Amino acid sequence: MKIFLDSADIKEVKEAASWGAIDGVTTNPSLVAKENTDFFELLKEICETVDGPISMETTSLDAEGMVNEGRTFVKLHPNIIVKCPLTKEGLKATRALSSENIRVNVTLCFSANQALLAAKAGAYFISPFVGRLDDLGTEGMQLIQDIRQIYDNYQFETEILVASVRHPLHVLEAARIGADIVTIPFKVLDALVKHPLTDRGLDQFMKDWDKLPDSIKRPPSIDARS
Numbered sequence: 001m002k003i004f005l006d007s008a009d010i011k012e013v014k015e016a017a018s019w020g021a022i023d024g025v026t027t028n029p030s031l032v033a034k035e036n037t038d039f040f041e042l043l044k045e046i047c048e049t050v051d052g053p054i055s056m057e058t059t060s061l062d063a064e065g066m067v068n069e070g071r072t073f074v075k076l077h078p079n080i081i082v083k084c085p086l087t088k089e090g091l092k093a094t095r096a097l098s099s100e101n102i103r104v105n106v107t108l109c110f111s112a113n114q115a116l117l118a119a120k121a122g123a124y125f126i127s128p129f130v131g132r133l134d135d136l137g138t139e140g141m142q143l144i145q146d147i148r149q150i151y152d153n154y155q156f157e158t159e160i161l162v163a164s165v166r167h168p169l170h171v172l173e174a175a176r177i178g179a180d181i182v183t184i185p186f187k188v189l190d191a192l193v194k195h196p197l198t199d200r201g202l203d204q205f206m207k208d209w210d211k212l213p214d215s216i217k218r219p220p221s222i223d224a225r226s
């Protein structure tokens with residue numbers, strides 16, 4: 001399963017990239033707005049930091065506007081994926097852009113029927129928002145299972161990009177279901193690394209090692225090896 005970072009914070013992107021942990025980045029207007037900086041400059045810097053799919057969201061509400069934005073976005077960098085919302089206009093834009101070989105990440109997906117329409121429109125990625133469904137008391141991960149079954153039934157090539165991830169269990173369940181990608185905020189990526197037994201074990205290794213005299217821990221001197 002591929003892991004994308006769901007962030008427009010270049011510091012988070014650079015840190016996550018330094019771990020070798022991420023295969024791409026997703027952004028959206030809310031995440032970009034938080035950075036309050038030049039949109040195209042920011043996305044270009046993200047593209048130059050992570051060599052993978054970088055999702056950049058349109059802000060038009062009509063298909064023509066989305067198509068024009070998408071054509072402009074992809075000139076920024078070959079790794080740009082155009083994000084369009086799962087609306088009628090978004091499906092029209094997806095159909096048009098995909099017919100021009102421009103890859104579209106269809107976002108704000110909340111039902112399997114929506115995901116079916118997105119695949120038929122030629123979506124490259126589908127982004128079901130599991131956390132927001134959980135927030136309503138419905139099972140977000142059930143949507144991922146349903147989409148996985150439907151896409152497999154009909155050999156749709158659209159990749160399932162699990163979004164609105166709130167915690168490590170979402171990541172684990174997405175991998176078990178066979179989602180293609182999860183996009184996760186930095187705080188969740190950070191939580192994936194941590195385990196108290198790792199910290200406790202490392203602490204004990206260091207304590208045991210520190211008990212040894214330095215004389216038996218030093219590497220042999222160069223001449224002793226010659």
Ligand code: G3P
Pocket residue numbers: 006026027028031129131132163164165183
């Ligand atoms: O990529 C979509 C994601 O950013 C939405 O997450 O937490 O706002 O539901 P959230």
